[in-house]
Amino acid sequence: MPVYANTVPQTVRQGDTHPAVSFLRDRLKREGFADVKAAQTAYKLVVDGICGPKTWELLLNGGASIVPYRQNDTRWGAIVYTSAGNNSQTIANSGCGPTSLAVAMSAYGKRVEPPELCKAAVIGGYRTANDGTSWSFFAPVAAKYGCKTMQVSRADTAIAALTDGDGVIASMGPGDYTKNGHYIELRDYDPFNQRFYTIDPASAQRNSCSRDVIEKQGKQFWIVTPATSPETLRLGSTGEAVKKLQTALNQNGGRLSVDGQFGAGTEAAVKDFQRKRGLASDGVAGPVTMKALGL
Numbered sequence: 001m002p003v004y005a006n007t008v009p010q011t012v013r014q015g016d017t018h019p020a021v022s023f024l025r026d027r028l029k030r031e032g033f034a035d036v037k038a039a040q041t042a043y044k045l046v047v048d049g050i051c052g053p054k055t056w057e058l059l060l061n062g063g064a065s066i067v068p069y070r071q072n073d074t075r076w077g078a079i080v081y082t083s084a085g086n087n088s089q090t091i092a093n094s095g096c097g098p099t100s101l102a103v104a105m106s107a108y109g110k111r112v113e114p115p116e117l118c119k120a121a122v123i124g125g126y127r128t129a130n131d132g133t134s135w136s137f138f139a140p141v142a143a144k145y146g147c148k149t150m151q152v153s154r155a156d157t158a159i160a161a162l163t164d165g166d167g168v169i170a171s172m173g174p175g176d177y178t179k180n181g182h183y184i185e186l187r188d189y190d191p192f193n194q195r196f197y198t199i200d201p202a203s204a205q206r207n208s209c210s211r212d213v214i215e216k217q218g219k220q221f222w223i224v225t226p227a228t229s230p231e232t233l234r235l236g237s238t239g240e241a242v243k244k245l246q247t248a249l250n251q252n253g254g255r256l257s258v259d260g261q262f263g264a265g266t267e268a269a270v271k272d273f274q275r276k277r278g279l280a281s282d283g284v285a286g287p288v289t290m291k292a293l294g295l
Helices: 020-031 036-042 053-060 096-106 114-124 135-144 155-163 211-217 240-250 264-277 287-292
Strands: 147-152 167-172 182-190 195-199 208-210 218-226
Touching: 020 036, 020 053, 020 182, 036 053, 036 264, 096 114, 096 135, 096 167, 096 182, 096 218, 114 135, 135 147, 135 218, 155 167, 155 182, 155 211, 155 218, 195 211, 208 211, 211 218, 240 264, 264 287
Parallel strands: none
Antiparallel strands: 147 218, 167 182, 167 218, 182 195, 195 208
């Protein structure tokens, strides 16, 4: 089966019983939605309760918060990316590492384009003479932009991170994705069909593969997360974090004064949002509610 087959899971309709139904339930729960219609409403799609390609794409991409940067983008593909004075080395042919990190960090609101990260790689000494970007690049450069990475060698550890909603970068050896070496972003894993959904910075077409491909060809993995997770906010909380919460609630139908005071009105708005998303309606803005709000 080609590496690019099944770019999104099978369409799910009410009454279906195929394996994609279980995966859909997992992803709706993770993203904080009670059902498909709630997700489609939030994503401003046609609300028909059918999880087709567009709905799946947004669920897999965290509501389209991920930017699928490509190293061969015409805006920067021809920019030289070298540490050896070799002007034939460009972002298009060797910038997969920085581009994959740009994709991973975009899920957390970090809009850093590949040229900036390529420059950081060269300055930091992480651009090798002939082998692209070194493995040592990810941790220090991600930290510069408010993210952290954990390097692991097992695919099952990467799967656990994806299940939790974290981003994962994979260093791929020769095979389906590359002849020599290549970095890609793993955006999700479907345990029911044993399939990874990926963002390949070199190809918009190569965007899924079997578990077997990642287990056999994946050399190392970097789990990418924010350096700090949002704090839990509740009645009586104050400050800038509350203002961000109030702004996000207003973007989801609230009518709050953005004053940084978590009072009865903010608590009621949190409960209303939680009810609409099928979450526990306790009025406390914890990790699940924050994620559902995009914070």
